[in-house]
Amino acid sequence: MQRRMSDLAFQDYYPDDVSHCYGCGRLNEHGIQLKSRWDGEESVAYYTPKPYHTAVPGYVYGGMLASLIDCHGTGTAAAAGYRAEGRTMDSQPPLRYVTAALNVNYLRPTPLGDPLEVRGRVKEVKGRKVVVEAWIIAGGEVCVRGEVVAVQLPEAMRQS
Numbered sequence: 001m002q003r004r005m006s007d008l009a010f011q012d013y014y015p016d017d018v019s020h021c022y023g024c025g026r027l028n029e030h031g032i033q034l035k036s037r038w039d040g041e042e043s044v045a046y047y048t049p050k051p052y053h054t055a056v057p058g059y060v061y062g063g064m065l066a067s068l069i070d071c072h073g074t075g076t077a078a079a080a081g082y083r084a085e086g087r088t089m090d091s092q093p094p095l096r097y098v099t100a101a102l103n104v105n106y107l108r109p110t111p112l113g114d115p116l117e118v119r120g121r122v123k124e125v126k127g128r129k130v131v132v133e134a135w136i137i138a139g140g141e142v143c144v145r146g147e148v149v150a151v152q153l154p155e156a157m158r159q160s
């Protein structure tokens, strides 16, 4: 069955040659393959860490949580960049964002085994920069809060 465009996640619009990111690349078979979408004014993604994403038994490794904040943040930044220009993510010219800064605060241990809800909200879109706040919810509690500064690659560094 053919998928409707509206079913696509932000990361599904990344072209093949930039779809190998460990966090969000749909072509990285060892990666998270995070899928972020708008949910009203917020964005949302879901991921259930594997048993080996362990910090101490029963709790999720902080680096994995940082990856979720990172890739949900950069995906949301890309979507926000297109939205600010009033166009769809498959339109030209492409906007390619990378992480310039990543801040992560671990508020309480994140239980391993529960599906995690990763949410984001755009704080600022200014020139080539987008600032996204993001947080992770497990079992109804916010366990992690973070912020991503995503910057659009200068033209000279773009691959596609």
Ligand SMILES: CCCCCCCC/C=C\CCCCCCCC(=O)SCCNC(=O)CCNC(=O)[C@H](O)C(C)(C)COP(=O)(O)OP(=O)(O)OC[C@H]1O[C@@H](n2cnc3c(N)ncnc32)[C@H](O)[C@@H]1OP(=O)(O)O
Pocket (backbone or CB within 6 Å): 014, 018, 019, 021, 023, 024, 070, 071, 074, 096, 097, 098, 099, 100, 101, 126, 127, 128, 129, 149, 151, 152, 153, 154, 157, 158, 159
């Ligand atoms: C790794 C290479 C990628 C190759 C190309 C791939 C295409 C990707 C496309 C789609 C695929 C999706 C992939 C998602 C990626 C997932 C997340 C990652 O793991 S990314 C890897 C980790 N990140 C890096 O390796 C960035 C390394 N850093 C840089 O390349 C540069 O520093 C860069 C492009 C981020 C900024 O360099 P400037 O020379 O363009 O920066 P200036 O023009 O000075 O700043 C522009 C604005 O950004 C702010 N800014 C820059 N750096 C900042 C920082 N560290 N903190 C806060 N703000 C910062 C500045 O203050 C300025 O803002 P004001 O206009 O003044 O408001």
